[in-house]
Amino acid sequence: MPTPSISLRAFGRAEDLDIALDVDLLQADRPALVTALLDCCGGKSNAAFWWSRPVGVRIGALLRLVALTEETDTLGVVLRCVQADCGERFEVELPLAELMARAPAERDARGEHLRIALPGGRFATLRLPTGDDLRDWRTRPHASTADAVAAVIDTLRLDGDLQPGDAAALAEAIAAHDPLVAFSVASTCPACGAEDELPVDLEGLALHRLAQRQRGLLLDVHQLASHYGWTEEQALAVPPRRRARYIALIDNDAGGGLP
Numbered sequence: 286m287p288t289p290s291i292s293l294r295a296f297g298r299a300e301d302l303d304i305a306l307d308v309d310l311l312q313a314d315r316p317a318l319v320t321a322l323l324d325c326c327g328g329k330s331n332a333a334f335w336w337s338r339p340v341g342v343r344i345g346a347l348l349r350l351v352a353l354t355e356e357t358d359t360l361g362v363v364l365r366c367v368q369a370d371c372g373e374r375f376e377v378e379l380p381l382a383e384l385m386a387r388a389p390a391e392r393d394a395r396g397e398h399l400r401i402a403l404p405g406g407r408f409a410t411l412r413l414p415t416g417d418d419l420r421d422w423r424t425r426p427h428a429s430t431a432d433a434v435a436a437v438i439d440t441l442r443l444d445g446d447l448q449p450g451d452a453a454a455l456a457e458a459i460a461a462h463d464p465l466v467a468f469s470v471a472s473t474c475p476a477c478g479a480e481d482e483l484p485v486d487l488e489g490l491a492l493h494r495l496a497q498r499q500r501g502l503l504l505d506v507h508q509l510a511s512h513y514g515w516t517e518e519q520a521l522a523v524p525p526r527r528r529a530r531y532i533a534l535i536d537n538d539a540g541g542g543l544p
């Protein structure tokens with residue numbers, strides 16, 4: 286179950302326009318963006334709390350923010366068939382409630398650790414990665430992927446006799462326990478019929494949707510300010526549904542009146 290104790294409001298207030306979402310998400314400091322969004326829409330003053338949450342809890346909360354903001358219960362995602370001679374792009378709708386329910390439970394977030402069986406009768410105990418870990422790893426670039434993976438495992442390892450070659454089994458165990466982090470969706474390509482497990486960057490998708498929302502809000506304010514002379518504060522004080530009706534009226538004026 287997700288964590289019902291964490292309260293969030295919809296994204297869309299004046300202060301939300303200050304969060305720098307108009308960036309290239311591939312280059313962006315995503316951990317900082319996610320924390321800023323959750324902190325802003327979670328009442329502010331609790332950034333340390335959000336940094337300390339497991340990555341999957343943060344993604345689950347970000348998805349809840351999209352659901353609240355867009356008043357939707359599904360998330361559309363465009364997938365691309367991985368078959369070499371196909372490459373078809375197709376869209377699927379992911380049910381948000383089901384996704385959010387897959388975030389780690391709060392008891393795990395508080396420190397229920399993963400005990401992982403390894404070859405040769407060995408065991409290792411790991412904790413789940415948190416926002417603080419992501420922030421820390423970003424500041425310490427590594428020469429190779431193998432070095433980076435070793436550093437990650439070293440941070441998360443609580444005990445256990447690990448050997449080179451355990452990384453894949455450990456990553457698999459974490460992914461199974463915290464499925465939103467390395468999320469994938471089983472799909473059938475509508476063009477070639479291939480059945481594949483396709484990766485979905487849920488965090489990137491949610492950030493993209495909220496960035497779109499922010500651009501939309503700026504446009505709304507621009508239109509309402511230009512047309513009615515409202516201030517930013519006045520424009521954003523109008524509830525979203527009513528604001529959309531004013532924008533439609535302005536668009537109708539610009540287009541020569543109602544059809």
Ligand SMILES: [Zn+2]
Pocket residue numbers: 366367368371372373474475476477478479
């Ligand atoms: Zn295909």
